[in-house]
Amino acid sequence: MSWAWRFGMIILTGVPAIVGGGLFYSIFDSWNAVIAWEVILIVLMGTVIIRGGKSAASSH
16 A cells, blocks of 8 residues: 555544543543553554555556
8 A cells, every 4th residue: 555545544543542542541540441442553553554555456
């Protein structure tokens, strides 16, 4: 995939990271829950970005 797609996916992950982090902190009142949420997002988006880059056909 192109760098623009990868960069867009990283930006797209920022919204759930910020909103979800605040939500998790307000529900659990613990930074451990927030860190766990952020790690889950990093793993999921890393997987999407890596698989998206390998399975995509060349646009040229």
